[in-house]
Amino acid sequence: MTLPLRTATRYVTPLREGGSMPAVVEADDDGLYVLKFRGAGQGPKALVAELIAGSLAKALHLPMPDLALMELDADLARTEGDPEIQDLIKASAGLNLAMDYLPGAVNFDPVAEQPDADLASRIVWFDAFISNVDRTARNTNLLMWHRRLYLIDHGASLYFHHGWDGDVSGAGKPFPLIRDHVLLRWASRLEDIDAAMAAHLPDAVMAGIVAEIPDAWLQGPDSFGDPPAQRAAYTDYLIRRLAQRDAFVQGAIHARA
Structure with missing residues (x-):
């Protein structure tokens, strides 16, 4: 891509x-x-x-x-x-x-709208994977446009990388804040969609995504290495997190229960 x-x-x-x-x-x-x-x-x-x-x-x-x-x-x-x-x-x-820009889009209202279980489960799985702290009832970061749900604003995800030294040992941690996810109540198919979601993210796809990060965004006082070293660390983290996804998937299932 x-x-x-x-x-x-x-x-x-x-x-x-x-x-x-x-x-x-x-x-x-x-x-x-x-x-x-x-x-x-x-x-x-x-x-x-x-x-x-x-x-x-x-x-x-x-x-x-x-x-x-x-x-x-x-x-x-x-x-x-x-x-x-x-x-x-x-x-x-x-x-x-x-x-x-989605002209005319309105904020998702969890009272008025009820997404289907498959879509809700896929979004919850995704947000647990990227450690997204910002998809709550207070701030859904979801839009309705032409009667379809759209995801926006992911700047608060991957929060571990602020002050990061490149250590990926925490990649397999669960994501307990998934308990506050605005769509969790509808996410009843987490186990069913897990394998299919993971299949969309082979190592090459994740490496290709990380390769898109411009050098200018990886240079600053909190950088732990040159841009190639940082890209390698991001890729390693994502690959390890996907391989150890049982922790965040089961965490989301338990939070919903």
Whole structure:
């Protein structure tokens, strides 16, 4: 899989409900995208998590807006009157991450909507795999668009990599916070879908996803090695976690019980 490369041509509007203040931008293909800024408070590690998790979701055939790498020119800040937005654009000059904008989409309402057991189980399995702490009733990070559920915002997943030294010994740990997952009540087919989910993620697929991470996102004061070393560690972690998935699958089953 190779992510397309776009260039932001116009800042349209901020999405202030997001903690990292993403924005809707127009790109050189005339499309609208939700742009995640490298210079936002969570830093480039959030973009690494977004890229890995979003690409894994695609590989698992989960409903997810298409991703793209997005080049951002600091000169775009000149047309913005908000100093906070100006600073964010300037701090994010270079390569960022974007996803297709879904016009008219609304937040998933767990009271009004009831996803089927198969989809709910697949999403819960996926979020346990990527250690996603941010799919709760308070903040579902799910959208309804054309009567279909879509996954968004995975910057809080893979939380272990903040301050990471490359140690992958914890890859087989369960994910106890799955107990707070907004879809857990409907996820009654976790055992049934487990083997099929894992089959979509051979080693080569995960290595290919990690290979997409730009060097610029892997350089900073908290980096434990050069970009190739970090990519090798991410790939090793994902492969080991999948091989030892019984811990997080059974953890999710027990949490639901």
